[in-house]
Amino acid sequence: VLDDANGEVVAIVARKTVLASGGLGQIFQHSTNRQGSVGHGIAMAYRVGARLIDLEYVQFHPTVFYGPNAPHFLVTEALRGEGAVLVNSRGDKFVDTFHPLGSLAPRDIVSRAIHQEMVSSGDPCVFLDLSALEPGFISERFPFIYRRCQEQGIDIRSEPIPVVPAAHYTCGGIHTDLNGRTNVKHSNAIGETACTGLHGANRLASTSLLECLTGAKCTAREDIGDIRNMEFRLPEPREWKSPQRVADPTLILQDLNQVRQTMWNYAGIVRSNRRLARARRILLELREEVRSFYSDCRLSPELIDLRNAVRTALLVVHAASLNPDSKGCHYVVEDD
Ligand SMILES: Cc1cc2nc3c(=O)[nH]c(=O)nc-3n(C[C@H](O)[C@H](O)[C@H](O)COP(=O)(O)OP(=O)(O)OC[C@H]3O[C@@H](n4cnc5c(N)ncnc54)[C@H](O)[C@@H]3O)c2cc1C
Known part of the structure; x- marks a missing residue:
């Protein structure tokens, strides 16, 4: 540890x-x-x-606040329950073309609709339009969202909320x-x-x-029973030798960003064999990079995050590649 x-x-x-x-x-x-x-x-x-x-x-949750450097906080589904609707940057209710329930469709369908809209428009987000709700009702019924958006410079009583889906x-x-x-x-x-x-x-x-x-x-109940009743032979731990070299934090951060972008673009809401294969190639290259950091540099929380992120990303890509059936929150499309 x-x-x-x-x-x-x-x-x-x-x-x-x-x-x-x-x-x-x-x-x-x-x-x-x-x-x-x-x-x-x-x-x-x-x-x-x-x-x-x-x-x-x-x-993936369909609606999380989006701002280039803003924290991702949940924008509750209750807003859509009260009449808010998802629109694109032109104001079109694009989810209506995906599902008869429009903005009230199930989570995974709404997430896919937003993803599709962002890919085809090139926009970084879509918007939750609250204009059907009374301004006073909005701040009274949703004080948390109202306050958090205000902190980000958005008055949701008169402005739409920029949102993206998020893992x-x-x-x-x-x-x-x-x-x-x-x-x-x-x-x-x-x-x-x-x-x-x-x-x-x-x-x-x-x-x-x-x-x-x-x-x-x-x-806990099972473990307490085992500890009382079983004999344990504990191993002798190896000594850990920490190298002196410190990994370049810029490279570590950039590598982690690359994992996150790769997973978002190729192994996220909509997957295909070709996208997953590309994700795997990028992640395998990163894995080699991380291996050398791990063997030659002092451990840091950031390096551990990166090493484990690359590993779990590869595992998710592997699991997704083995499953050709769209089911629940795993959605696969045919390659062109
Ligand atoms: C915004 C949001 C809203 C949610 N709302 C609900 C809800 O309303 N109802 C509901 O049922 N669920 C909800 N969930 C899901 C639920 O909160 C999580 O599934 C649950 O908290 C997971 O608990 P956990 O103890 O497994 O993990 P966590 O709560 O994530 O705790 C893991 C802990 O392990 C520590 N840790 C991780 N890796 C290491 C390491 N390598 N070394 C040392 N420490 C480490 C972390 O720092 C953290 O303290 C929500 C989740 C989110 C993100």
């Missing part, structure tokens, strides 16, 4: 290890996930031979049973990094926190 306080790598020997590192949304250019959510647990589990499943199923939830992950057990002895996984199969190919909103809590409780 890298000790943030002094930059040293320390060994922690444990009878049980629980991976609880969250999702991988940040391997995509637009994501609702907190910084650093690049699927660390998934990358680590892969390296120790744990079984991973359903990684192609990444759910939101990782349906797949480290395969576990309902007690958090993976196929690697004494290694467990819980929360968004784990996959019990509960979320299928597309998660229903508001089910994941409950899963986190029940998964954590069941896993």
Whole structure:
């Protein structure tokens, strides 16, 4: 484990290890996930031979605030429920041509419609038009969105909200049973990094926190029983030798940006064999670059993020390439 306080790598020997590192949304250019959510647990589990499943199923939330340097915060679907509609830069209600429910269509359909609109127009975002709602109602019913947009210089009582879809939830992950057990002895996984199969190919909103809590409780209960009743033979950890060289932070940042752009463009909302093959080529090249950083340079949180981001991105691309069927949040088109 890298000790943030002094930059040293320390060994922690444990009878049980629980991976609880969250999702991988940040391997995509637009994501609702907190910084650093690049699927660390998934990358680590892969390296120790744990079984991973359903990684192609990444759910995209259709409406996240967009500004070139603004934070990506969720623009709630309740706004569309109250009558707000998605429009393009010309003011057309483009989702109407995709689905009879227009802006109220299911999440994955709306996300695809926005993606398609952004690709064909070349615009960096679309807009949520709130003009059908009373100005007073908007600030009273949606005070959080109102305030956050105001901080970004947009008064949503009179202006549309710029939005993009964003990677939101990782349906797949480290395969576990309902007690958090993976196929690697004494290694467990819980929360968004784990996959019990509960979320299928597309998660229903508001089910994941409950899963986190029940998964954590069941896993803790089983582990306590094991620790009381089993004998453990703990390994002798190897000493870690830290090189003195520091990796160039500009290169690390640029490489991470490249992972995120590659995944967004070629392995995101709409996938095809050719796009996935291109993503794989770019990621394999990055993997070589990261290997040399990892062996020659001191570890830093940024370098670990990059290394694990490249690994999880490759795993998502691999899973997506193996699955030709559009289902849930995995959507594949034929190559021309
Ligand atoms: C904006 C937003 C709104 C949501 N709303 C809802 C909702 O209304 N209802 C619902 O059910 N779900 C919701 N979700 C989903 C839900 O919040 C997540 O699925 C859940 O929080 C995942 O919990 P977790 O503990 O698995 O991971 P996280 O909450 O992501 O926690 C992971 C922790 O591990 C740490 N970590 C990761 N890697 C490392 C590492 N290498 N070393 C050390 N530490 C590490 C992180 O810093 C973090 O503290 C929402 C998600 C988002 C992004």
